[in-house]
Amino acid sequence: MFKITTIPGDGIGKEVMKPTLEILETINAQFDFIPQEAGAECFKKYGTNLPAETINSCKNSDSTLFGAVTSIPEQKSAIVTLRKELDLYINQRPIKSYTNPNINFTIIRENSEGLYSHLEEDYGNESIAIRKITHKASERICDYAFEYALKTNQKKVTAAHKANVLPLTDGVFKKAFYNMSKKYPNLTANDYYIDAMAMYLITNPSQFDVIVTTNLFGDILSDEGGGLLGSLGLIPSANIGKNNGLFEPVHGSAPDIAGLNKANPIAMVLSSCLMLEFLNMHEEAKNIQNIIESIIKEGKIKTPDLGGTNSTQDMCDEIIRKL
Ligand code: NAI
Numbered sequence: 450m451f452k453i454t455t456i457p458g459d460g461i462g463k464e465v466m467k468p469t470l471e472i473l474e475t476i477n478a479q480f481d482f483i484p485q486e487a488g489a490e491c492f493k494k495y496g497t498n499l500p501a502e503t504i505n506s507c508k509n510s511d512s513t514l515f516g517a518v519t520s521i522p523e524q525k526s527a528i529v530t531l532r533k534e535l536d537l538y539i540n541q542r543p544i545k546s547y548t549n550p551n552i553n554f555t556i557i558r559e560n561s562e563g564l565y566s567h568l569e570e571d572y573g574n575e576s577i578a579i580r581k582i583t584h585k586a587s588e589r590i591c592d593y594a595f596e597y598a599l600k601t602n603q604k605k606v607t608a609a610h611k612a613n614v615l616p617l618t619d620g621v622f623k624k625a626f627y628n629m630s631k632k633y634p635n636l637t638a639n640d641y642y643i644d645a646m647a648m649y650l651i652t653n654p655s656q657f658d659v660i661v662t663t664n665l666f667g668d669i670l671s672d673e674g675g676g677l678l679g680s681l682g683l684i685p686s687a688n689i690g691k692n693n694g695l696f697e698p699v700h701g702s703a704p705d706i707a708g709l710n711k712a713n714p715i716a717m718v719l720s721s722c723l724m725l726e727f728l729n730m731h732e733e734a735k736n737i738q739n740i741i742e743s744i745i746k747e748g749k750i751k752t753p754d755l756g757g758t759n760s761t762q763d764m765c766d767e768i769i770r771k772l
């Protein structure tokens with residue numbers, strides 16, 4: 450029996466979590482779901498967007514499923530704090546199109562430092578955010594990226610950075626990347642400046658297998674991946690550390706469509722597949738991924754982001770019917 454903390458959060462986070470749990474209950478797996486709260490609604494109720502009970506539950510579970518939360522200026526980001534508390538230093542985001550074979554790459558985003566270190570200070574007339582880049586974190590994320598490429602039979606790892614303008618921080622990242630590449634002589638290693646990278650993702654995405662980058666750049670490139678596929682509602686992610694994993698869609702709480710039963714649940718369902726893989730339930734993960742691929746290829750059931758008129762629940766029902 451696996452203990453799974455579930456944090457639906459706010460907005461469409463709640464709407465995509467519900468069908469995902471229905472799907473997981475359909476497969477032959479033993480899960481003990483432990484619902485916990487976080488986000489803006491949680492803040493209204495308890496005065497905190499991330500109660501200690503939620504953090505402890507994640508720490509004591511085999512994995513966490515996270516929907517999405519609405520950010521509030523009064524509080525530090527709940528998801529960034531959770532990543533830190535659970536030491537989830539890897540953020541893995543597969544960008545795979547089921548209809549265009551040219552788009553199939555994985556972003557490995559450094560998840561513990563960079564501009565997400567919560568080191569922001571207000572000095573009255575000026576404010577400063579510290580972008581912290583360490584040798585240790587750069588090396589461990591680059592090592593993971595090469596290891597991941599090897600494990601998944603891919604040929605190339607590409608680093609994205611801005612070492613021309615930020616030689617002391619991204620210089621460290623770039624150096625760690627090429628040092629680590631020596632351990633993997635059978636893999637090709639190359640790098641691009643982040644601005645050029647943003648363009649190549651659109652003009653020539655088939656050149657990429659694995660992309661490794663710092664925290665903010667990885668966040669931005671992931672949403673660009675959503676643009677490439679036509680919707681953020683298709684992109685899952687895994688936050689992984691040594692002892693724990695938290696799985697969440699790349700998208701946020703989408704207030705523009707919240708409450709309308711319109712959200713595409715696929716990103717959340719695919720995130721739960723990444724959790725199944727993490728828990729070594731590879732067959733179950735593959736089965737659900739194949740079903741999603743077939744639904745997208747058939748194109749009969751489509752939520753509005755994919756150009757259709759079906760609801761979140763319709764998509765969920767179709768996945769369960771095929772299961
Ligand atoms: P967003 O990702 O929530 O939405 C961006 C756009 O994509 C919107 O047009 C939305 O309708 C669309 N979209 C997102 N997910 C979709 C889905 N599953 N199906 C169909 N369409 C989808 O980003 P936005 O609007 O910038 O942020 C909204 C709130 O979410 C903010 O408070 C932000 O801070 C928070 N946020 C939270 C994240 C998290 O919990 N991990 C991640 C990103 C943003």
Ligand code: MG
Binds near residue numbers: 668699
């Ligand atoms: Mg993001």
